[in-house]
Amino acid sequence: MKFIIETVLFILFLTMAFSPSSFAYPRQGDYVRFQAQYKDSMVQFEKEILSEDKEAEIFEVRSFFSYKGQILKEQIVSLPKAFLFTPEKIKNVLQTCVQREGALGEIILQNQKIKLCEYYNEDSQLTDMVGEVPFGQIRFQIYLEGETFLDFNLKEFRSIIHH
Numbered sequence: 001m002k003f004i005i006e007t008v009l010f011i012l013f014l015t016m017a018f019s020p021s022s023f024a025y026p027r028q029g030d031y032v033r034f035q036a037q038y039k040d041s042m043v044q045f046e047k048e049i050l051s052e053d054k055e056a057e058i059f060e061v062r063s064f065f066s067y068k069g070q071i072l073k074e075q076i077v078s079l080p081k082a083f084l085f086t087p088e089k090i091k092n093v094l095q096t097c098v099q100r101e102g103a104l105g106e107i108i109l110q111n112q113k114i115k116l117c118e119y120y121n122e123d124s125q126l127t128d129m130v131g132e133v134p135f136g137q138i139r140f141q142i143y144l145e146g147e148t149f150l151d152f153n154l155k156e157f158r159s160i161i162h163h
Helices: 002-018 087-095
Strands: 031-038 041-053 058-067 070-080 103-109 112-121 126-131 137-145 148-158
């Protein structure tokens, strides 16, 4: 079972590291932390922008998964701005949510009302939420096996505003 979780987390890690993901973001210092319950503990996924080259619009992003206090997978990648969510991209997702068969909603995170679009995939029976937070994701699910899946929910985020 541990091998299956590590394999799925690695695939998700690669997907999330290179998927469009994100106030004034993306910016150095932007951070998100997700949690999913698995058996008797939490799986955590964290992502942070370590640095940015403003002229080239390239961002160094650190991502890692941990389970029971141990890092399972960690990676630092350089990503172009086009690979990250911007407020403009999220605004577009929210404006076209219903046309894309999503459902508009809101959630309270860190005492802030966050607008979101929720997508449900009938084939996989998994749900994703995209909203006004750094990296854009609020909720995502990963299928493991049988009827088991990990339901990752955003627990903490930080967006640093540079002047």
